[in-house]
Amino acid sequence: MNEAMKSVSIVRKIERPNTRQFIDAIFNDFMEFHGDRLFADDGAVVGGIAFLEKMPVTVVGIQKGHTLEENVACNFGSPNPEGYRKALRLMKQAEKFHRPVVTFINTAGAFCGIGAEERGQGEAIARNLLEMSRLKTPVISIFIGEGGSGGAIALAVGDAVWMLEHGMYSVLSPEGFASILWRDSSRVAEAAELMKMTAKDLLKNEVIDRMFPEPKEGLENNLDAVAAELKKALLETLSKLMEEETSLLLENRYQRFRKFGEFVES
Amino acid sequence: MNLFGKKSYFSLEGGEKERTKRSDKKRQKAEPSIPDGMWIKCNTCKAIIYKKEVTEYKLCPNCDAHFRMSPSERIAITCDEGTWVELDAKMRPKNPMNYPDYEQVIEKAQKKAGILEGVVTGRCKICGQDTVLAMMDSHFIMGSMGSVVGEKVTRAVEYATENRLPIIIFTTSGGARMQEGIISLMQMAKVAEALGRHDEAGLLYVAVLTDPTTGGVTASFAMLGDIILSEPKALIGFAGQRVIQGTIHQKLPEGFQRAEFQLEHGFVDRIVHREKLREELGKILLLHKEG
Numbered sequence: 001m002n003e004a005m006k007s008v009s010i011v012r013k014i015e016r017p018n019t020r021q022f023i024d025a026i027f028n029d030f031m032e033f034h035g036d037r038l039f040a041d042d043g044a045v046v047g048g049i050a051f052l053e054k055m056p057v058t059v060v061g062i063q064k065g066h067t068l069e070e071n072v073a074c075n076f077g078s079p080n081p082e083g084y085r086k087a088l089r090l091m092k093q094a095e096k097f098h099r100p101v102v103t104f105i106n107t108a109g110a111f112c113g114i115g116a117e118e119r120g121q122g123e124a125i126a127r128n129l130l131e132m133s134r135l136k137t138p139v140i141s142i143f144i145g146e147g148g149s150g151g152a153i154a155l156a157v158g159d160a161v162w163m164l165e166h167g168m169y170s171v172l173s174p175e176g177f178a179s180i181l182w183r184d185s186s187r188v189a190e191a192a193e194l195m196k197m198t199a200k201d202l203l204k205n206e207v208i209d210r211m212f213p214e215p216k217e218g219l220e221n222n223l224d225a226v227a228a229e230l231k232k233a234l235l236e237t238l239s240k241l242m243e244e245e246t247s248l249l250l251e252n253r254y255q256r257f258r259k260f261g262e263f264v265e266s
Numbered sequence: 267m268n269l270f271g272k273k274s275y276f277s278l279e280g281g282e283k284e285r286t287k288r289s290d291k292k293r294q295k296a297e298p299s300i301p302d303g304m305w306i307k308c309n310t311c312k313a314i315i316y317k318k319e320v321t322e323y324k325l326c327p328n329c330d331a332h333f334r335m336s337p338s339e340r341i342a343i344t345c346d347e348g349t350w351v352e353l354d355a356k357m358r359p360k361n362p363m364n365y366p367d368y369e370q371v372i373e374k375a376q377k378k379a380g381i382l383e384g385v386v387t388g389r390c391k392i393c394g395q396d397t398v399l400a401m402m403d404s405h406f407i408m409g410s411m412g413s414v415v416g417e418k419v420t421r422a423v424e425y426a427t428e429n430r431l432p433i434i435i436f437t438t439s440g441g442a443r444m445q446e447g448i449i450s451l452m453q454m455a456k457v458a459e460a461l462g463r464h465d466e467a468g469l470l471y472v473a474v475l476t477d478p479t480t481g482g483v484t485a486s487f488a489m490l491g492d493i494i495l496s497e498p499k500a501l502i503g504f505a506g507q508r509v510i511q512g513t514i515h516q517k518l519p520e521g522f523q524r525a526e527f528q529l530e531h532g533f534v535d536r537i538v539h540r541e542k543l544r545e546e547l548g549k550i551l552l553l554h555k556e557g
């Protein structure tokens with residue numbers, strides 16, 4: 001098994017720590033808020049306010065479960081449009097009250113269903129991309145597990161994008177890649193490697209800014225060690241970003257995403 | 267019964283430069299065919315149509331289906347004559363993921379579609395009004411969005427912002443360019459943020475959705491228009507129908523993800539017949555004229 005495939009199987013383990021666990025391990029007094037004020041409350045997206053030490057923050061993340069029951073409640077971590085709209089509502093609230101935003105990403109992708117299409121999955125994701133890019137408060141996005149395509153980037157237009165060692169981020173799943181481009185679902189491992197979806201590869205092409213090592217005994221056996229590192233990094237980075245002039249903050253965020261693309265002109 | 271066996275025909279859905287090269291065997295099996303590319307078959311009503319009956323609007327004379335268009339055909343029916351000036355005409359893709367054979371895939375697509383990449387951008391006048399215009403081409407690797415599509419659309423938007431111009435984007439896309447991996451996903455954020463600045467500047471963006479508009483293009487710029495128009499019956503959605511069926515194991519309702527479905531659910535402002543599009547765009551531009 002190649003390195004990429006190892007990470008794929010690690011992040012998909014059912015005992016992999018989820019967004020709620022990271023929130024509890026990093027923040028104090030988390031108060032959860034529900035609903036998008038338009039249609040429903042999506043269990044696949046968790047959000048609310050909390051303290052990071054003494055700093056009020058808004059936290060939003062995509063939730064996966066550890067049991068079938070939990071997974072049914074959070075739709076296996078695949079948000080519907082109302083999940084992305086809840087996230088945006090809470091981020092706009094953060095902007096109003098000058099709180100920074102921390103997002104946690106862990107999803108195989110946005111949900112593909114009839115209702116999701118009827119309620120505009122595409123519009124919900126698109127709106128988040130645009131509004132996050134100009135949100136007048138700092139945003140840090142952390143990939144703690146799977147990062148599946150449009151459903152992941154919809155919460156990841158941040159000033160800093162971080163990832164745990166075995167996290168991943170790709171335009172589609174390695175299974176999808178193998179079956180669509182090669183019509184051969186047995187070539188999943190090869191696809192995972194080719195797609196350069198691991199934290200190490202993503203650091204190289206600057207899709208992420210920082211990688212956090214995971215404990216050898218497994219993240220689920222020592223979440224506190226990683227949470228402490230994340231907390232330290234969040235405090236450092238957010239206090240710096242909160243000092244920044246808004247126009248500079250937004251310009252830097254713009255350039256962070258503006259730079260992606262490889263092409264020739266001649 | 268196959269009255270038309272053996273002879274060649276071409277389908278408008280498949281990119282018109284690719285006509286009649288399939289083997290005889292395949293042709294017999296696939297669909298009815300008629301001599302010498304003088305006839306075409308409508309994929310919607312299945313009628314065999316005399317090619318000369320199809321006007322520059324590329325509509326089915328039998329059922330009024332809107333066939334897919336190339337950017338050059340689109341320019342001819344949209345822009346005031348002699349006003350089209352192309353931007354970034356020479357931009358070509360690289361191979362960011364070292365995807366095997368990507369160069370050949372690109373070369374084949376360039377020959378088939380007759381353009382260098384999946385979008386053409388420029389400025390022009392429509393009914394006397396200045397605008398920036400971008401048109402995607404579904405004949406180029408399904409109109410997928412990789413670095414070049416993302417960069418050209420972003421530059422067109424930035425050009426519009428700098429010059430205080432509206433932008434009109436004709437979308438048609440199967441989604442992200444998978445061969446460019448994560449970099450193609452990043453294009454969604456890149457175009458969206460450029461549109462955010464165009465929006466902040468108080469300028470007009472009209473999205474015109476054409477068949478098919480799906481995936482990462484729907485989930486970025488297609489759905490961000492101040493005004494969203496669509497051609498009749500265009501397929502518009504986020505997820506592909508086979509993916510949805512594979513997820514929920516249910517039959518999809520009649521007309522699912524078509525323009526009329528999107529209008530009913532509130533995601534499209536107006537469905538406009540292709541013969542009326544130029545006039546409608548001209549009116550919208552005039553209504554938003556500055557100063």
Ligand SMILES: [Zn+2]
Pocket residue numbers: 308309310311312313326327328329330331
């Ligand atoms: Zn027809």
